[in-house]
Amino acid sequence: MSDRQQEQPDDKGRFGPYGGRYVSEILVPNLEELTDAFQHHVPSSEFQRAYKDLLSHYVGRPSPLYFAERLTQAVGGAEIWLKREDLNHTGAHKINNCIGQILLATYMGKTRIIAETGAGQHGVATATVAARFGLECIVYMGEEDIERQKLNVFRMTLLGAEVRPVSSGSRTLKDAMNEAMRDWVSHVDDTFYVIGSAAGPHPYPAMVRDFQKVIGIEARSQSLERMGALPDTLVACVGGGSNAIGLFAPFLDDDVAMVGVEAAGDGLDTGRHAASLSAGSIGILHGAKSYLLQDEDGQIAHTHSISAGLDYPGIGPQHAQLKDSERVTYVGISDSEALNGFRMLSEYEGILPALESSHAIAWAIDHASSRPSSERILVNLSGRGDKDTHTVAKERGVDLS
Numbered sequence: 001m002s003d004r005q006q007e008q009p010d011d012k013g014r015f016g017p018y019g020g021r022y023v024s025e026i027l028v029p030n031l032e033e034l035t036d037a038f039q040h041h042v043p044s045s046e047f048q049r050a051y052k053d054l055l056s057h058y059v060g061r062p063s064p065l066y067f068a069e070r071l072t073q074a075v076g077g078a079e080i081w082l083k084r085e086d087l088n089h090t091g092a093h094k095i096n097n098c099i100g101q102i103l104l105a106t107y108m109g110k111t112r113i114i115a116e117t118g119a120g121q122h123g124v125a126t127a128t129v130a131a132r133f134g135l136e137c138i139v140y141m142g143e144e145d146i147e148r149q150k151l152n153v154f155r156m157t158l159l160g161a162e163v164r165p166v167s168s169g170s171r172t173l174k175d176a177m178n179e180a181m182r183d184w185v186s187h188v189d190d191t192f193y194v195i196g197s198a199a200g201p202h203p204y205p206a207m208v209r210d211f212q213k214v215i216g217i218e219a220r221s222q223s224l225e226r227m228g229a230l231p232d233t234l235v236a237c238v239g240g241g242s243n244a245i246g247l248f249a250p251f252l253d254d255d256v257a258m259v260g261v262e263a264a265g266d267g268l269d270t271g272r273h274a275a276s277l278s279a280g281s282i283g284i285l286h287g288a289k290s291y292l293l294q295d296e297d298g299q300i301a302h303t304h305s306i307s308a309g310l311d312y313p314g315i316g317p318q319h320a321q322l323k324d325s326e327r328v329t330y331v332g333i334s335d336s337e338a339l340n341g342f343r344m345l346s347e348y349e350g351i352l353p354a355l356e357s358s359h360a361i362a363w364a365i366d367h368a369s370s371r372p373s374s375e376r377i378l379v380n381l382s383g384r385g386d387k388d389t390h391t392v393a394k395e396r397g398v399d400l401s
Contacts, residue, residue, distance in 0.1 A: 007252055009318075013202020014289075016324065019317030021201040023287045026185050030193075033108070035203045041107045042100070042210070054099050055214060058132065059089045061096075063215075065222035065378075071348040071365070078371035080364050081231065082351075082381045083219045083247065092354065092383030093215060093243045094125040094196055100211035102129045105192035112187060113137045115194045116180040118145050118173030118239070119309030119356060120152025121383055122196030127161035137161040140179040142171040145308045152387050170302045173239075173312045177286055197240020198316035201287030205316050212246025219378060220250050231378040233257040233367070237360040238330065239274070239309050241316035243382035248328060257329070259367075260319060261359045263305035264332030274303040276315040277323050277330040285314040291323070306335040306391060307355035309383075333359040339395060341365060342385060354383035355391065 013019045021031060041047045055061040064087065068080045085093040102113060113130045116139070117123030123139040130137035139156055143165050146153050156163050169175040177200075184193045198208040223230050234251060236244035238260040248258050265273035273279065280291040283298060293301040293313040305311040322328040333341075338355055341362030345353050353361055357380070364379045371377075385392070393400045 007249055009206050015318045015321040018290050018320040019202060019205055019288050021287060022284050023201050030188055031201055037104060037108050038203050038207050041104060051100055051103055059095050062218045063087050065219060065226055068349050071345060074348050075365050075368045077373060078368040078375035078377050080368055081376060081378045083215060083378060085380060085382050086384035090125045090128050092121040094122040096214055097208050097211040097242060098125040098129045098194060101194045102133055106133055110190060110192035111135060112191045113194060114180050114183050114191055116140045116176035118311055120149040120387060124152050124155050126194050127156045127159035131159045139163050140166055140176040142166045142176050144171040148391055149308055149387055198242045198245045199240040199286060199288060199314060205318055208242050209245045209249055212242050213249050215246040216250035219247060227376055230254055230256050232375040233259060233377045235259045235360045235364050235377060236380040237261050237310060237356045237382060239312045241319045243380050245316060245318055247380045260328055260330045261363045262330060262332045263307060263310035263359060264334045265304040267334055268332050272304040274305045274311050275332045276313060278332045288317050290317045290320045291315050306338060309356040331363060333362045337362040352385035353381055354385050355388045357382045
């Protein structure tokens, strides 16, 4: 199968054997309506003009491509470059997708927006764009994530959204997504569900990817302009997979290595991690077939990561296919390694990365040290670390209360 074929799902939403639409019958009309709207409105010149105008004048795109000179010097070896998604309005890549989906919601006449969130960045981005369009917004969030992301919870309420805590299961992103889907079933007429990851039932994996592809499209042209060539390696953290697939998709046909970095937590051999591709098996979660963390009875396993946004037991179906085809290499980085990546980027470049992005930074630091100075590694800095300062402080034994 060619890389171009890998990029597009078939008419049933499958990337090879992965993806699809495994949902209750009551949700099928919602998903069919959404698929029709996505295929009809998004390619239109009117929609694209409005979307690009918002990305430029509301989000602040294009985000810069930055050479991390001091970090490169400290590490030695290959150059480390950063795609600065942390500089977007709201502080992460999430708003690219929220702008697209909520703009589509207005085309569909939907007046109520729901979302799930883990690290809170998708929730903040959804609340932000819902406020921009004057739409009701409800965000589901696990109680564990609410505790470790208090700042983002408050930001959502300031933006006029209602944050609904989820106390079931592990009280994290998986459970928030479960509750959001239950809500959607109960409000089929007026509600648009904004999924933040390139996961879930068809058409979400392709739709989220297409709205996030702006990252890779910009990075590709910026690399040619600033480096005079394409990067040797692309690196992005992977939870559900939206920032990574947004970076990777425009480079699939190029001779560029790609690495997705999962949360290895306390270590892949401990059972306390969130590395679905590195240590999972094939199953069905949230309406799609992919690699999952599950027990021998098919029950979803509890996950662990210091980063709330990577603390998810599944992965988007296109990533599953890219793993099987070996087009992308997927690796794990532990909590302690991610904290070191956070520390080094902060101290050498004056940039506080999100703990999610710190996983990708940590891998790039390790890889760069063993590669020649002629090589270039491009890291998607998917978000900024303001939201994670309490978590980092706690790890360092500092009381910020």
